[in-house]
Amino acid sequence: MRPVPFQRVALRNPFWETRQQTNRQITLPHLFNELERAGNIPNLRLAAEGKREGYQGPVYMDSDLYKAMEAAAYVLAQNPDTPIRQKLDEVIAILERAQTPEGYLNSYFQVVAPEKRWTNLRDWHELYCAGHLFEAAVAHYEATGSDRLLKIATRYADYIDSVFGDAPNKRLGYCGHPEIELALIRLAHATGEKRYLELARFFLLHRGRKLFAQEHGIDPDQYDGTIWQDNLPLTEHQEIVGHAVRAAYLFAGATDLVMEGDPQAEAILAMLLRVWHNTVNRRTYITGGIGNEARHEGFTTDYALPNRTAYQETCASIALIFWAHRMGLLLGEAHYFDVLERALYNGALAGISLSGNRFFYVNPLESEGTHHRQSWYACACCPPNIARLIASLGGYFYGYSDDAIWVNLYAESTAQVPLQGGEVPIEVRTNYPWDGTVEVRLPQGTPQEITLYLRLPNWCQTPSLQLNGQPLPLQHEKGYAVVRHRWTPEDRLTLHLPMAPTLMEAHPLVEADRWQVAIQHGPIVYCLEECDQPVPLERLAVRLDGVLRATYDSGFLGGVVLIEGEGEALDAPEAWGETLYRPLRARQQVRFRAIPYYAWDNRTACPMRVWVPGV
C-alpha cells in the first residue's frame, strides 16, 4: 500500500477543516513570530552574517524552525496564496547565506562553537537538525516546485555523507536523537540520490555499537545507552526503551529501510514487530501517547503508566503516528491505523489549544488544575511538530495499490487516487469522529473492478456494510472490509460503525488504572474537567451500571459530542466535620459530564482526569 499524498486529499468536515484553517491562519504566523522572538531565525541571521555572538536558546534551535518551515510548505501546497510564502523565502535566503562553502549549516556551531562541530553527536543534535532541514526541503520542493531549499539540503547531505560512513577515511557515528535517518530516505526519494539511502542505512545499522561510550570516554561495560537507543544493535531490540520521541523516530526510519527492501529487511522487520508489540500492548496510554515519565522523557517498564505524572510528550504521540503510518503502509494491517487514530485524536491533538496558539509539551492524564498550555517553550519542539502534522494530515487517510484503494481513516473528504489505470476520485461522507456512518462513493465510477479496503476500527465491535442500501456480507482481510466491485458513479457503499459511549478498563497490571474507568466514544477518549461536575473531581466516581448519554453540541469547544453519565459523590469535607473515619454511608447520586480529552484546558483552569474511579 502506498499513501495517497496529502496534496491529493481534501479534508472537508468541520472537525479537520476548521483545524487546518486555524493551523494556517493562527498557528503558522504564531510559530514564525515566536521563532523570531525566541531567536531561532535571528540565530541563523547571525550565522549568515558570520557573527560569533548573540546566539539565543539551546543547541537545537534550528530544528524548530525547520519543522515550522515544513508545516508552512504543506500549507502552501494546498493554499498557494498563504502569506507565509514570503516569510519562507526570506528564511531560505538566510539559510543560503549561512551555509558554509563545504555545505555545513548549523547556527549554534557556526556562531557559538565552530571548534566543536561533530564532537558530541550524542547530546548536541547536529544531525537531528540536519534531518529536519531535509524534511522541510523535501516538503518545500514538493509544495512549490522550487529547489532553493532542496539545494541547501542536498549540499548539506552531501557534506555529511563525506564525513560519516564506514569507509576507512570516514567517521563512525550517529546522532543521539534519531531523525536524520527517516529524513535522508525521504530526501533520497525526492532526489533519486541513492547515497542518501545508504547514509541512512549506515546511521541505522551502526547504532547500538555504543560509540557514545567511546565519544565520552566511558568504559563500554559501564555504559548504558538506553536513553539514546544505543544499548543494542538495531535488530536486537526487544522492547521500546529510552527517550520516547527518539525511539519512535528511529523505528519509523527503520520501517522506511524495510520498505526499501534492505538486505537486512527481514531481521529489522522482526525487531519492529517485537518492539511495536511491546509499545502498543504494554507502554501506551489510552490516549495513544507514549513516554511515561519525565526523567529521560521516556519509558520505564511494562505497564508503568501513571496518570498524574504521565509525560506523553506531544512530539512522542506524533512520532508514534509517523511510525504507525509506515507500519500500516508496509504491512497493510488495520491495527496500525487503530493506533495511529488513537494517538491522533487524543494524545497528539491535545497538544494544541482550540485557539491554535497554545501548546502542551507534556500531556498528563490527570491534572490538579495547574498544568496549562503555553504559547511557547524554551524547548519548542512540539508546537511546529503538531503544525506540520495537521497541515499534512490528509496524507494519513488513504492508501492505494495497483487496483485497490484503502480508506485508513475516516473524515468527510475527497481524494484523487493515482491507480495504475488512471486517477480515481473517491468521496467519503461522514460525521466521523462523532458518528460512525461512513458513505463512500467513486463519483466517476471505474471502468474495471477495483477493490475498496475500508478499515474496521477496533473500537467498533459490530461493523456492517451496505451497498446501495442493501446489506453486503462483510469480507474481512487484515482488519479491513474488502469490497471488490466495478463501481458506477451511483454506487453508494455505506459502512456502519455503531458508536456509543463506552466505559473502558485497563489491563490489571496497570496499577494506576485499577478500579478506574475511562470513557471512549468511537476513537475519542474522554476526560472529566472539574468545571463541568457538580462536585470536586476528587470526590466523584463513575457508576459502572450507569447510563451514558452522548449529545453533539456544535457550539461547545468547537463542536463536540459530550457524554453525560451517572456517578456517585463522596460527602463534602464540611459534611464530615471533624470525623476522620466512620462507618460507610450511602453516597450522593450525581450526574457528570465528560468532554474529549483533546479539548481539556481550553476553559477555566481546573482539575482533570481521564481515569476515574468506577463504583
Added chain:
Amino acid sequence: MRPVPFQRVALRNPFWETRQQTNRQITLPHLFNELERAGNIPNLRLAAEGKREGYQGPVYMDSDLYKAMEAAAYVLAQNPDTPIRQKLDEVIAILERAQTPEGYLNSYFQVVAPEKRWTNLRDWHELYCAGHLFEAAVAHYEATGSDRLLKIATRYADYIDSVFGDAPNKRLGYCGHPEIELALIRLAHATGEKRYLELARFFLLHRGRKLFAQEHGIDPDQYDGTIWQDNLPLTEHQEIVGHAVRAAYLFAGATDLVMEGDPQAEAILAMLLRVWHNTVNRRTYITGGIGNEARHEGFTTDYALPNRTAYQETCASIALIFWAHRMGLLLGEAHYFDVLERALYNGALAGISLSGNRFFYVNPLESEGTHHRQSWYACACCPPNIARLIASLGGYFYGYSDDAIWVNLYAESTAQVPLQGGEVPIEVRTNYPWDGTVEVRLPQGTPQEITLYLRLPNWCQTPSLQLNGQPLPLQHEKGYAVVRHRWTPEDRLTLHLPMAPTLMEAHPLVEADRWQVAIQHGPIVYCLEECDQPVPLERLAVRLDGVLRATYDSGFLGGVVLIEGEGEALDAPEAWGETLYRPLRARQQVRFRAIPYYAWDNRTACPMRVWVPGV
C-alpha cells in the same frame, strides 16, 4: 479519675492473659538475650569497669535496656517468681558500679566520649536515657519494694537537677527527645521529691526557645525546630509536628504537668486540646498509629495518611496510648479511651508477633509482601516498649474517684479498686474484643451507693444496659454509661455493645483512602492478607453491598474473629492476553477473608492491605 494500678488488675481473658504470658516467658528472656548480644548490657559493664573502648551501637543504647528493665519489673510485680529477677539484680549491680560519684550514668558518654557530656542535647539522647532509667527505677521500686535502682535514679536526677535549670549557675537546656519530663514527674510521685517535678516543669516550659539553634550555631531565624517540637513554646503549639514519638511523649509529660495543678495548667491544657484534636482528627491512621512518613519518623500535613509508606512506628502508637491515657484520666471523657483502644488493639499490637519474639518498628497499612517483623533492630526502641506496655496493661482498664469506678477498657478481668470507703473488688466477664456483651459484678457488694462509669465505645452505635436482666435506661456522661446503685453481690450489670463487621470510610481529604474501605469489628481493624484470598490482592475489591460474616476461630492466629465477605476480582493478566485497554467487562464475584491487622505477617509472607477498593 485516678487509674487503678496494674498490680491490682488481673486480666483473665485468653486474649490478654495469653499475651502477658508470652511476654513473660518469651519476650522478656528474648529482650535480655538481645540486650546482651547487641551490646546494651556489655556497654554498661565497660562503664562499670572504667573501660574506654568496646562500646557497641548508637548513642541511646542504655534506654532500650531501661525499658526492658521496666517491663521486667512490671512482670515481677504480678509474678514474683519469674526468673528475670536474677538478671535484673545483675544489671542493677552493674549500674551501681557504673554510676559516677557525682551521679552521672550513661555508657556512651562514659566509655566513648566523656568530654562530650551535655554538649549535644538535641541529638545525643542523654536526658532521654536518664528518663527511661527513672521510669524503670520507679517500676522496680513499686514492684519489689527494693530501692536499689531507685537510689541510682535519684542520684542521677539530683545530679541533673544540679546541672539544668534557670538559676544563674545552671544550664538552660532540654532533650531533643522528650521522655525525661514524664519520667521525672513519675519519680517525684514515687519519692515525694518536689524538685523532680520542678525540673520536669523547667524542661517542658523552656522547650521551644530554640536553644538547639544556639547549641548548633544556627541562626535562630533560619532554624526550624519542628522535628524536636522546638519550633514553638509549649503552650503555643497548634498542631502535632515533627517526630511522632517525641511529640506524644512531650504531650504526655505536659498532661502530667496539668494534672499537677501547674500555674500554667490552663494554657497548657488549651494547647493539649488543640493539638489532640489535630492529632486524632487529622493525623492518625485508622489503626490508631501516628507518624505518616519515614523522613523524621513523623508528621507532614493534615490528612496526609499514605498506606504503603505509612511509618506508624510501634513506639508512636504506644506513646499515643500514654498520652491518651493521661488525657482520659485528667478529663474523664470516654473518647480518649476510644483513641487508646484503637491504638492498643491495632497500631501497637501489630508491633509484636504472636510468638512474642519478633517486632515491627514500622507498621505500614499496605505491604507488597516484603515487610516483616525482625527479632531485633539496630535502633531497638520498639521491642522493649511493647513489652512494658503489655506487662503493665491492666493499669489502663480501670479508674476510680471517691465513690466511683470507671471501666475504661473491657476484658475478662478482676480488679481491686481502692475507693475512699475501702477496697472494692470488681469483676468483669466478657469475650471482648470479640464480643460486645460485658457483665459487671461487684462480688462483695457495696455498703453504700457507688457509681459505675462504663465507657460506651465510639465504634458502637446502639449500646444498651440491663441490671439483673431488666433493661436500664442509659444515662450518659462524657461518653460513659452512668449507673449509681447500692450494689449487692448478686447484682449483674450487663452492657450490650452490639458488634458487627462494618465497612469504614475515611474523610475525603485522605487521598490515599478515597473510594476504599476498611473493615472494623468492635475495636479491631482488619486487613486482607493475600494468602487468604482467591485472587492476588491487587485484583480484589470489596463489594459495598456485600454481606460480611464474622466467625470466631479459636485455633487460628491465637484465636480471632475472622471476617468473610463478598468481593469482585479483576480478570487475571492471562485472561487479558495482549490487550492493554478494552470495554469494561463484568467482574468475577469472589469471597474474601479478613484477619485482624495486628495479626498480619504471622504466616506466609504475602501482600497485605487495610484499605481495599470498594465497588
